[in-house]
Amino acid sequence: MSVRVAVDGSGAMAASVLHALAGRDDLDLVVLNTPGGDAGGAGIVPRSRERDARRLPWKRHAVDIVFDCSGRDARTHLAAGARRVLSCAPAARGADTTVVYGVNHRALRPSHRAVHGACxxxxxxxxxxxxxxxxxxxxxxxxxxxxxxxxxxxxxxxxxxxxxxxxxxxxxxxxxxxxxxxxxxxxxxxxxxxxxxxxxxxxxxxxxxxxxxxxxxxxxxxxxxxxxxxxxxxxxxxxxxxxxxxxxxxxxxxxxxxxxxxxxxxxxxxxxxxxxxxxxxxxxxxx
CATH class of the missing domain: 3.30.360.10 (Dihydrodipicolinate Reductase; domain 2)
Known part of the structure; x- marks a missing residue:
């Protein structure tokens, strides 16, 4: 079963994450929030431009994992209904652990709800x-x-x-x-x-x-x-x-x-x- 994911952000990082998600059949992009403009490349995926963290559409779209490319506190995504948050911004707030794929990704646990992807x-x-x-x-x-x-x-x-x-x-x-x-x-x-x-x-x-x-x-x-x-x-x-x-x-x-x-x-x-x-x-x- 594919996992329902969302991307929050409107800069180059968000665009790169969208490109990396293209063609993945195990991660299903269900919504894109671009508070600062268009991140491009998401086809017919539903979009929002919500700046208010309390109104992020994660609960409505049953989002499993949010890719945070905006620098928000991970806890705001969780409060908005996301099950998990992967912070892609240079500094992450509210993360349970830091992961570099290939180095320590095997340390990920089901109990982790907010993960920082380092820089x-x-x-x-x-x-x-x-x-x-x-x-x-x-x-x-x-x-x-x-x-x-x-x-x-x-x-x-x-x-x-x-x-x-x-x-x-x-x-x-x-x-x-x-x-x-x-x-x-x-x-x-x-x-x-x-x-x-x-x-x-x-x-x-x-x-x-x-x-x-x-x-x-x-x-x-x-x-x-x-x-x-x-x-x-x-x-x-x-x-x-x-x-x-x-x-x-x-x-x-x-x-x-x-x-x-x-x-x-x-x-x-x-x-x-x-x-x-x-x-x-x-x-x-x-x-």
Whole structure:
């Protein structure tokens, strides 16, 4: 039986989630709320433009899961009649847990009613941290994000924060590495339509550039193929908008000095992240 889902939001993220939902027979889009305008691409699905959270149409349409792309408190969706809420905004309020598909989605439980899907930066680096921690061990790590936009506002109108939140999210989705991650203030790089996350960490043993890249290449062509793309030329994040992977590993920027390792991974736009949100909803409804 398909699950009845709704999308709340009118920006680029909502449009990307709608694109990711297209063609899914296990998730049935039954209503779209676009309080700020048209998110496009939903065919004949009923629409509303409700700004008042108390009047959201979730109960009327018997919605099982709402994809929140507007930044509302998850509890307002629950109060309006949704059974579950998956928050896709940069910061989520009222969430029970944080999930990065491929890293900790098996921790989803039927008792969870509000889940935060972390952020694009977290999805860009979490698979790398998972793979390299399993193979090399990570004792301490520092993250630095490089944004493509020259201004301090994202496409959906969310202000770019002084921190991405990825370090905090990694502590939640990789609890065995609690307190291992810290984060510097992001850098801006105008003119490149992609974003990059650098991670410098201390491994538990010595390694080499060749070993680190080999581990990530094996992951990208193996169990992580739908999530991780392996790039062997610098800044290969400038890839097609049609690519649905959410983590682009940049092998050309790997550096190693004994136990100190620097790796970089990135993402382009919202599409890969949106596909991971839909993947998360699909496994959550089965939990």
């Amino acid at each position: 694009r930066a977290t999805h860009g680096i979490a698979p790398v941290a998972r793979v390299l921690h399993d193979a090399l061990g990570i004792s301490n790590a520092m993250l630095t994000a490089v944004y493509s936009r020259p201004h301090d506002v994202e496409g959906d109108g969310f202000a770019l924060p002084l921190r991405t939140g990825a370090a905090d999210h990694l502590h939640r989705v990789l609890p065995e590495l609690d307190h291992c991650f810290d984060e510097t203030e992001p850098m801006r790089m105008p003119g490149v339509h992609a974003s990059l996350i650098g991670m410098v960490f201390v491994a538990e043993r010595t390694t080499t550039v060749e070993e680190v890249n080999s581990l990530m290449q094996a992951a990208a062509f193996g169990d992580w193929a739908d999530i991780v793309r392996y790039g062997d030329t610098p800044f290969s994040t400038a890839l097609s908008d049609r690519d649905t992977r959410s983590c682009i590993f940049e092998a050309g920027w790997t550096q190693v000095s004994g136990r100190v390792v620097k790796v970089c991974a990135g993402y382009r736009g919202d599409r890969g992240y949106a596909y991971r949100m839909v993947d998360t909803a699909a496994v959550w409804k089965a939990s």
